[in-house]
Amino acid sequence: MRSRGQDVSGIGPLSGIRVLDVGTYAVGPSAAAYLGYLGCDVIRIENPAGEGFMDLDPTMDGMAASYINANMQKRSIHLNLRDDEDLRKAHLLADNADILIENRLPGVIDRLGLSYETVSASNPGVIFLSMPGFAPDGPFAGRPSLDMEMQALSGFASIEGAEGGPGEMFRVYAHLDHTTAIALAQAAVLGLLNRRRTGRGRHIVVTFMGSSAFLQSTRIAEYMGTGSPPRPSGSASPWFAPSQSFPCLDQVYINISAQNDAAFHDLCEVLDAPGLLEDQRFGSDRLRLANRTELGIAISKVTTTRPSWWWLRELRKRRVPCGELYTFESLRTDPHFIGQGLVREIPTKWGKIVRGGHPWKFSLTPCPEIEPAHEPGSDSEEVLAELRSLAEKP
């Protein structure tokens, strides 16, 4: 049996589409990488002087691990956009691109001479993507935005943390960055479909704030419907109960969820706790949610009598949703995640990078194998030679 880890390398559904990455830090370059995973030919313009992102801790052989991860699946050319000759080459690349991605502060790309107006003047079919932090006509317009600032400003931090706490941020930042990169990649493909319909390219703007809000749109919907803001609730789900972490005899927590009567029934049988099934406070989905705290205490009393592995084994036999609380080390050694290629080791010139696989499995157009990030600027000659041969064609 062929596992997903050894999928034949394909060309991807977007094969033939050319992407020019003039992004910086995480969001723009990651969006370009996602399009590369889907089969696009991605060229990244890199300033010969490098960028601050390359120095971010932690590094691998001197290069930021974040930079290596965000720049897989692309070729890299050195161009200094403040140099007239290099800017002319950048425009030649943009003339040949289907998609251009930039995420600099508002106005910067215009000052660099690579605005939508100048690019589309000679390439009217270009899908030009910009990602400012905030709306151009809002109170935060023009402000820079880090992932952790957006966690605070978008309300993301206010809805997580210990029960009764003041809110909490993800300690490892960039979840909002990468969510926004996916939104940019979506906009790029929608732009292509729109071009086929209208015959025209388009400048599409995706704000960091907007994509961070959409990620919370389920919580926001509940808030708008009920008028009460979601509160930090530890591990508990706002939708049904039980759905939270429970302590076990071996002092390890496991997650258990039962989202309907049938699953709750199975859970109570595994717990050998018929009293819970008979308890009127827990007699329906709605009652369990309303009495979530009491239910959590009652179940914890049982889970602490046996070790985590026992409960996981028994719950999985009955197909009750449950799972471990993994760490990085558990992921990189887990037989399913490794065996199915969900976690992979990619050799790069800076060392081995552990990362996720491709989240899509296309039956007809499999994604290409992940190509490690190139040394910045190392494809300059090859890309310029391609440009020359394009220019020579009539």
Add this chain to the structure above:
Amino acid sequence: MSGVLDGTRVLDLTATITGALTSLQLADAGADVIKLEPIAGDPVRQFGTASNEAGPLAQVILRGKRSVAIDLTSVASSEAVSRLLADADIVLEDYSLRGEEIPGTIRHDTARTYASGVIGCSLTAFGDEGPYSDYLATELELQGMTAHMWFLGQQGEPPVRCGADIAEFAGAQHAFLGIVSALWHREESGLGQRVSVALCEALLSLGSHWMADFSDPDEYTGGLTHPFEIPETGYRTKDKQVMFGFFGRRPQKTEPWQELCKALGLEDLLKDPWLAEHGAGLVGVGQDAQETKPLLEQAMVNWTSDDFVQLITDIGGRAAPFLSYDELYGDQLHPEVAASCALVEIQGGASAIVPAWAHDAEIGRQEHSMAPDIGQHTAEVLHAIGLSDFEIKQLEAQGAILLPA
């Protein structure tokens, strides 16, 4: 005005949050989404409600779709289902995610229709194959097993999950990207195909940035990538929590720390030569910050968050207040939320957040309809595929479909 996917027909067989969010994005891009719903209704209609009303969540995630209430296991409905499948551009299903078997007629028909240009999308939790492919998981278990809960809470304390539904959104956003990419390929080739997305894989793909950080670092640097710290709850001011930091290349400049100490009346700290040199790296976020946090918070009690954010910005740092849902999305919308067009009016007066590209007048649908009642569009959709009034009444009498009263 009607969105880039206007004219694209989606048959939505899902009954999970992830499924609903996937077809929601298709609807927001203009597709005609026909939701085939169990006669008892999609269970997501009840999520989060402690009352008998349909939940506010359902009002938002089912919006913009049409509902056909139909029993897919009934023999009587199989001809209608076949015609609906034949009419679809995209077929979306999540049976594996709910731990159910895909009905035979649908499995057979979808396999046949890929060749004729249909794009099928399947959602799973852990993938189609491998030791965990049968495991059931909700948002919570997916966050736990992909190590995302490792970055919240504190060792020795009860675990904390991310408050947003990051696994379900990761799955739905990747599924949507996969579907529109397959649509593009169909434009070029005329061929359909199946794209499957595993939720945990989508979340791990997004998490590649932190996995890369842990892969093989040159040095142990702690700080922003360290999961064994106390929670990043921000700093208390007079009115609300504030996050701040001095981010930049090491070594840190010394001026911001001196300015901060002076502004907060903590000049005594500057007498410590080590602190005077390294102070800016010991405040804000990260494990080192915990040492100075109590001192700073004591001095910050009389500062409003606005003033403190201004102070940090003035001395070269970055700062932001923890904004609440009341401030952002309450009756008085935050001007940034209003300006970022993330919020749209739905017919009937309600509001909803749309994907970040949906405000674009050519890309996104500009008029948004409310969530349908169960089976609200059963008759109109079945009429459109050629069923007569008599045949529809017959199906109703056999219990294969539901027509609203």
